[in-house]
Amino acid sequence: MDVNEAIFMNGGEQKVISITRPMQVNAVHSLFSEDFHRKKVLNVADLGCTAGPNPLSVILIVKESLQRKCKALNCQPPKLQVYLNDLPGNDFNSLFKDLSRIGEDQKSDVLLPCFVMGAPGSFHGRLFPCS
Numbered sequence: 001m002d003v004n005e006a007i008f009m010n011g012g013e014q015k016v017i018s019i020t021r022p023m024q025v026n027a028v029h030s031l032f033s034e035d036f037h038r039k040k041v042l043n044v045a046d047l048g049c050t051a052g053p054n055p056l057s058v059i060l061i062v063k064e065s066l067q068r069k070c071k072a073l074n075c076q077p078p079k080l081q082v083y084l085n086d087l088p089g090n091d092f093n094s095l096f097k098d099l100s101r102i103g104e105d106q107k108s109d110v111l112l113p114c115f116v117m118g119a120p121g122s123f124h125g126r127l128f129p130c131s
Contacts, residue, residue, distance in 0.1 A: 017057050024058065028065035032073065042066070045083040047123040049095070055084055056098055059114065067112050080114040085127055088120040 031042070044062055049055040059082050070077040084095065099116055119127050 014054070014057075017054065017061075021061055024061045025065045028062055029069055032069055039078045041081050042078045043081045043083070045085065045128075047085045047127075049084040049086050050090065055095065059116070063112055063114055070112075077112045080112055082114065082116045083119050083128065084116060085119040085121065085123055087122065090120065092118040092120065 044059075046055050046058060059080075062082075063080055066077050066080065084092070086092075095118065096116075121127055
């Protein structure tokens with residue numbers, strides 16, 4: 001599924017996401033070392049994710065990149081745990097309603113479980129536990 005087909009994005013943010021897509025894909029691929037396939041969970045945080053569908057496009061890029069790489073290496077992908085953070089005034093309800101789109105088009109042969117949580121608060125302080 002093409003990210004632009006799956007989710008409508010605001011013009012300015014869409015441009016930035018499109019420009020940084022190769023960097024995001026390379027970052028995911030760089031995780032694959034000799035022992036990466038032993039990892040059970042990959043944690044991803046989008047700090048300052050904003051309301052709306054744009055954060056979902058980043059999740060899709062990571063998810064699709066993991067699926068492709070794991071299929072190419074014939075390895076089991078880790079579960080994907082995504083933390084979305086923004087100030088408490090963010091409309092997390094609309095964000096979570098759009099999450100169903102992530103699993104709608106599961107064309108990949110590699111099933112990748114994806115778990116998403118919202119973490120309201122300022123990222124200038126501690127949001128998550130140490131371990």
